[in-house]
Amino acid sequence: MSIIEPKTLPGFLELLPEEQIEFNRIYDTIRKNYERAGFVPLDTPLLEYEEIILAKAGGETEKQIYRFKKGDTDLALRFDLTVPLAKYVALYFNQLSFPFKRYQIGKAFRGEKPQKGRFREFYQADIDIIGDGELSIMHDAEIPSIIYKIFKELDFGKFTIRINNRKVLNGFFAELLEEEKAREILRIVDKIDKIGKEAVALELQKLRVEKENVEKICSFVLIKGTNEEMILRLESLGIKNEQFTLGLLELKNVIRYATLLGVPESHLNIDLTIARGLDYYTGTVYETTLDEHRDIGSICSGGRYENLAEYYTTKKLPGVGISIGLSRLFYKLMEMRIVEPKNRTMVDALIIPMGEEALDYSMNILKRLREKGGKVCISYDKKGIKQNLNYANKQNIPYVLIIGETEMNTNLLTFKNMREGTQEVLSIEDIIKKLS
RNA sequence: GUGGGUAUAGCUCAGUUGGCUAGAGCGCUAGAUUGUGGCUCUAGAGGUCGUGGGUUCAAGCCCCACUAUUCACCCCA
Numbered sequence: 001m002s003i004i005e006p007k008t009l010p011g012f013l014e015l016l017p018e019e020q021i022e023f024n025r026i027y028d029t030i031r032k033n034y035e036r037a038g039f040v041p042l043d044t045p046l047l048e049y050e051e052i053i054l055a056k057a058g059g060e061t062e063k064q065i066y067r068f069k070k071g072d073t074d075l076a077l078r079f080d081l082t083v084p085l086a087k088y089v090a091l092y093f094n095q096l097s098f099p100f101k102r103y104q105i106g107k108a109f110r111g112e113k114p115q116k117g118r119f120r121e122f123y124q125a126d127i128d129i130i131g132d133g134e135l136s137i138m139h140d141a142e143i144p145s146i147i148y149k150i151f152k153e154l155d156f157g158k159f160t161i162r163i164n165n166r167k168v169l170n171g172f173f174a175e176l177l178e179e180e181k182a183r184e185i186l187r188i189v190d191k192i193d194k195i196g197k198e199a200v201a202l203e204l205q206k207l208r209v210e211k212e213n214v215e216k217i218c219s220f221v222l223i224k225g226t227n228e229e230m231i232l233r234l235e236s237l238g239i240k241n242e243q244f245t246l247g248l249l250e251l252k253n254v255i256r257y258a259t260l261l262g263v264p265e266s267h268l269n270i271d272l273t274i275a276r277g278l279d280y281y282t283g284t285v286y287e288t289t290l291d292e293h294r295d296i297g298s299i300c301s302g303g304r305y306e307n308l309a310e311y312y313t314t315k316k317l318p319g320v321g322i323s324i325g326l327s328r329l330f331y332k333l334m335e336m337r338i339v340e341p342k343n344r345t346m347v348d349a350l351i352i353p354m355g356e357e358a359l360d361y362s363m364n365i366l367k368r369l370r371e372k373g374g375k376v377c378i379s380y381d382k383k384g385i386k387q388n389l390n391y392a393n394k395q396n397i398p399y400v401l402i403i404g405e406t407e408m409n410t411n412l413l414t415f416k417n418m419r420e421g422t423q424e425v426l427s428i429e430d431i432i433k434k435l436s
Numbered sequence: 437g438u439g440g441g442u443a444u445a446g447c448u449c450a451g452u453u454g455g456c457u458a459g460a461g462c463g464c465u466a467g468a469u470u471g472u473g474g475c476u477c478u479a480g481a482g483g484u485c486g487u488g489g490g491u492u493c494a495a496g497c498c499c500c501a502c503u504a505u506u507c508a509c510c511c512c513a
Contacts, residue, residue: 110512
């Protein structure tokens, strides 16, 4: 029989046990914090009718969508979690209560050329708050507090939540030039952090923006200071544009209430260069970076949008949400060794029965320890104590229980600490205490 | 879509201006007196050098094609 070469598709991430354990730790932390903030879980299908997925898509995204035909049905794999959410909310509108707060952590697919840290199959961890007709700006303020709690707990080092408001930008640009151009400019300005002021100025000139305006745009966008200072600066610019004024008020509120919710100023900065590529953000926008690893890019981003489900319902559904690109984040963290695999197993203790005679006794011990919530396993396959200890060692199992004739006679078990290399003879009650 | 790089053991890679039985480290297996792992030492297994063609007395090395893979740009999370 010929052997088929085992291989995984490029752009698809597959982890070893010790890596997966770390991945799940991050996953669980995010999930726990989402739930703590009152978001309900949602799990929509990976596959949808093609027309659902394609409704919003266009241009670059559309080319990247995986599409299938099964029988006469056209199918597509979701490329984010927002489109399925839009469909879901439109579909179950009458059965949901609003504001609808949901989280979803799941896989999405994009058939683009794989690159370092960019995958064709990747996890996103999203929260969104959807309103029926209207949605208070206070929700925009709550989002940073959730981001703050998550990354505080994950402890990847100092991070900064950058915040901006599209209305402020749009209002400012509207005074200078026509709307179409403003949109393109936003995309370029968004990159200023990455490519620098000069490169941005150059690209703007290519767009045939007048020199005078290039200067204005750059110096506006690069206004720096504390949040309070920046708001004062923006107010003092004397721009009499309705959008601008509204945006500024929103920004002010978001900062104020996010602070009240416990996000320290050190972790929350107004940054006028943040624009986000996506067109559908209309108000608050967020981007979070690790201070010591700015090169990783944004680890969490999102914003406020006016109308979630316009393609699927006539209802107006404004929302605000964020997305953590979990696969990419994890990959980068591993690469930079901010996250390092530790254990290959979930097991706290391994029972080693010395021979057949010890099996009955060992099984009873296993049963009792598991009943007490211990993550305990028993070894059947390895021969001899040497092989068993080696097995435990390779997987970083912290404790080993040796059960042989002596132990059975005395009812005291040999309890070995693999890390310290020490061992003692203990009753099962003492072992339960040690493991809990 | 555009432009580069790479392809040799399970993994990471050496391999000189082409030269005779293709190497290292890690990992794996076994042993160093039969209930004690990690460290050390010893031994062993494991490769039609991506595929096809060409040049040559001789190709892992040079040339061509194909395939795979990877990085960057574009765009995005």
